[in-house]
Amino acid sequence: xxxxxxxxxxxxxxxxxxxxxxxxxxxxxxxxxxxxxxxxxxxxxxxxxxxxxxxxxxxxxxxxxxxxxxxxxxxxxxxxxxxxxxxxxxxxxxxxxxxxxxxxxxxxxxxxxxxxxxxxxxxxxxxxxxxxxxxxxxxxxxxxxxxxxxxxxxxxxxxxxxxxxxxxxxxxxxxxxxxxxxxxxxxxxxxxxxxxxxxxxxxxxxxxxxxxxxxxxxxxxxxxxxxxxxxxxxxxxxxxxxxxxxxxxxxxxxxxxxxxxxxxxxxxxxxxxxxxxxxxxxxxxxxxxxxxxxxxxxxxxxxxxxxxxxxxxxxxxxxxxxxxxxxxxxxxxxxxxxxxxxxxxxxxxxxxxxxxxxxxxxxxxxxxxxxxxxxxxxxxxxxxxxxxxxxxxxxxxxxxxxxxxxxxxxxxxxxxxxxxxxxxxxxxxxxxxxxxxxxxxxxxxxxxxxxxxxxxxxxxxxxxxxxxxxxxxxxxxxxxxxxxxxxxxxxxxxxxxxxxxxxxxxxxxxxxxxxxxxxxxxxxxxxxxxxxxxxxxxxxxxxxxxxxxxxxxxxxxxxxxxxxxxxxxxxxxxxxxxxxxxxxxxxxxxxxxxxxxxxxxxxxxxxxxxxxxxxxxxxxxxxxxxxxxxxxxxxxxxxxxxxxxxxxxxxxxxxxxxxxxxxxxxxxxxxxxxxxxxxxxxxxxxxxxxxxxxxxxxxxxxxxxxxxxxxxxxxxxxxxxxxxxxxxxxxxxxxxxxxxxxxxxxxxxxxxxxxxxxxxxxxxxxxxxxxxxxxxxxxxxxxxxxxxxxxxxxxxxxxxxxxxxxxxxxxxxxxxx
Numbered sequence: 001x002x003x004x005x006x007x008x009x010x011x012x013x014x015x016x017x018x019x020x021x022x023x024x025x026x027x028x029x030x031x032x033x034x035x036x037x038x039x040x041x042x043x044x045x046x047x048x049x050x051x052x053x054x055x056x057x058x059x060x061x062x063x064x065x066x067x068x069x070x071x072x073x074x075x076x077x078x079x080x081x082x083x084x085x086x087x088x089x090x091x092x093x094x095x096x097x098x099x100x101x102x103x104x105x106x107x108x109x110x111x112x113x114x115x116x117x118x119x120x121x122x123x124x125x126x127x128x129x130x131x132x133x134x135x136x137x138x139x140x141x142x143x144x145x146x147x148x149x150x151x152x153x154x155x156x157x158x159x160x161x162x163x164x165x166x167x168x169x170x171x172x173x174x175x176x177x178x179x180x181x182x183x184x185x186x187x188x189x190x191x192x193x194x195x196x197x198x199x200x201x202x203x204x205x206x207x208x209x210x211x212x213x214x215x216x217x218x219x220x221x222x223x224x225x226x227x228x229x230x231x232x233x234x235x236x237x238x239x240x241x242x243x244x245x246x247x248x249x250x251x252x253x254x255x256x257x258x259x260x261x262x263x264x265x266x267x268x269x270x271x272x273x274x275x276x277x278x279x280x281x282x283x284x285x286x287x288x289x290x291x292x293x294x295x296x297x298x299x300x301x302x303x304x305x306x307x308x309x310x311x312x313x314x315x316x317x318x319x320x321x322x323x324x325x326x327x328x329x330x331x332x333x334x335x336x337x338x339x340x341x342x343x344x345x346x347x348x349x350x351x352x353x354x355x356x357x358x359x360x361x362x363x364x365x366x367x368x369x370x371x372x373x374x375x376x377x378x379x380x381x382x383x384x385x386x387x388x389x390x391x392x393x394x395x396x397x398x399x400x401x402x403x404x405x406x407x408x409x410x411x412x413x414x415x416x417x418x419x420x421x422x423x424x425x426x427x428x429x430x431x432x433x434x435x436x437x438x439x440x441x442x443x444x445x446x447x448x449x450x451x452x453x454x455x456x457x458x459x460x461x462x463x464x465x466x467x468x469x470x471x472x473x474x475x476x477x478x479x480x481x482x483x484x485x486x487x488x489x490x491x492x493x494x495x496x497x498x499x500x501x502x503x504x505x506x507x508x509x510x511x512x513x514x515x516x517x518x519x520x521x522x523x524x525x526x527x528x529x530x531x532x533x534x535x536x537x538x539x540x541x542x543x544x545x546x547x548x549x550x551x552x553x554x555x556x557x558x559x560x561x562x563x564x565x566x567x568x569x570x571x572x573x574x575x576x577x578x579x580x581x582x583x584x585x586x587x588x589x590x591x592x593x594x595x596x597x598x599x600x601x602x603x604x605x606x607x608x609x610x611x612x613x614x615x616x617x618x619x620x621x622x623x624x625x626x627x628x629x630x631x632x633x634x635x636x637x638x639x640x641x642x643x644x645x646x647x648x649x650x651x652x653x654x655x656x657x658x659x660x661x662x663x664x665x666x667x668x669x670x671x672x673x674x675x676x677x678x679x680x681x682x683x684x685x686x687x688x689x690x691x692x693x694x695x696x697x698x699x700x701x702x703x704x705x706x707x708x709x710x711x712x713x714x715x716x717x718x719x720x721x722x723x724x725x726x727x728x729x730x731x732x733x734x735x736x737x738x739x740x741x742x743x744x745x746x747x748x749x750x751x752x753x754x755x756x757x758x759x760x761x762x763x764x765x766x767x768x769x770x771x772x773x774x775x776x777x778x779x780x781x782x783x784x785x786x787x788x789x790x791x792x793x794x795x796x797x798x799x800x801x802x803x804x805x806x807x808x809x810x811x812x813x814x815x816x817x
Contacts, residue, residue: 085161112452122153180206375700468506488569733771
């Protein structure tokens, strides 16, 4: 089952027409001084590509409409015009050699959110492809195109639309630098970007422009045009690690062992298998099939990462593969898996470290093949899978062993077993009938402003919920709890929220209610398209007035439910939004002191780099996306909503019941649309929401501390953890992250947990805590996420506890002073 979900921002307005030394540095916040000069083309060093012959530069004498430029190009130069999108209403335009290649009105033109790409043969200038990649969600197919589909010297043109950065990781950014870009790593959320480059071009030699978003909802369009001579500079061939795959005839066989070490022979139509993940990096992975080791040290490239053997037609090994997913991205593994035949058995083992560059998309492919545990594979965990892939036999063996904290290896998996053989013969499947979504087409014909949701590529896609993959959760109460979406005024934001809600595994559409102010009719058509229940509330003058009416309505609709999930406006949900609630549901139900589980953490910034598996108790409520207990609502909100919650949640909701706590993840499970600058206290909100945030992209993360979260366990666990932590004796106020402190922490190997005691006059005194928050990259305006005067968080695999001297728990804490 493929689940593609995503989630989410400053300064540089640069127009590059070559000449940039590769040593140039862009200081933070300061535009780099770039000399605008004519393009000084250089001779290509690679012998495989010759300068483009003049007769090949023939072009239409009259540019296509929209491709006109001010310059007149010489016979040996190519005219180009590239304009990014502007918001979600104006689409990008790409013109090359007087031809209009990307435009919303072109028949069959692929255009949409993310990166719109046109690529050309570097020798002939023939169009190789035009495509759009939704890099707001993820980078998989874009990265694959850059690495695999194009040759050295091939020309690319990029134009952004809507948002292109969130799903782009370092692998894609680094490769684009090897296409000549020097600006790609400074592009932020909803900035605009255009680029003309070549594969193998030196960094800084591409022609590109970046427009920052600033305080607007979207950046203005980036626009470049002119005449280009190719090559744009020296072309250096790009070399990527080739997949270590061996096919029949080239598969080595190592040591033989009768029955792969089993004491008894397997039954007829079974064969022996031994899988071993190794105990550390000095050991070796092993896969034995029918008495022969086909994966081991020195055999078929076995090594760090994921090792795979494919068995077909009984017990014949037809392919082996080794993929170092610690060092390299998992593109080659994805291609390997996508080309699996039917009627085969896949045997996989990890070795050393396999999770670092194992992309979420690759994990999803493995889940589609048969894995139920790969989503939780973490640093130095061990994992093995034996699965019949599209055979007539239902057989699946999977085991995972988790490492402890730090750099400790997981206990090795060492299993011997008999595996059923495949049945000869291939299943025949008829081609699927083409699908046409007339209801979605009708909606898109009547309403504008929904971006790629209504593009030709997506308009016929079915809007269907995803079944629950983890069958152990089938009876979990969270999947029968009502979900209330409180819609705001942005219909497209509502659309994106509903898309990510529908993609939650196990979601039941009949449980979802979307509350809409009666003044707006268009959202009701959108809600109906998704199959959810739309409910009107009486006309309101503010969002919070509408909020109160929506809360009253959901409890009226479900009078017997003891909790409800609330989703506020302008949110995008992480793929594990519902899953995390499910894992915490028993703790939530049994602990009366927990008023709500909130899945947004105000300190979950990208620079903090928190831990996906940690959940905390906190004193304050930060809302946005949360599971609310009816008893807490009745006591604190029902009859006093205006007093406790009349303002937005970031303006500090206050409750009469101070004995309740809230659960909050170290890494957020919701992403909120950045603030547009038109609200009160704009600076505070821009820092809170517009800095690059970290949101979970793992659909099935492990949670490591569920058993400690109930009130009777948490305080004792917290005190014990703080007492074991290393004391940071002094911290000076900071304006930004304290690199000296982190370097000192990194250089010592004695601890990965640290405490700091800040002085207080009273329990609410935060005067000495606030100045040190920027040292850790936390929200700098005030401490958010306190629990009895203790601020707990994870950063770069280290645990931190900032402890107030007037905290009720302080007297039980050893300060070491």
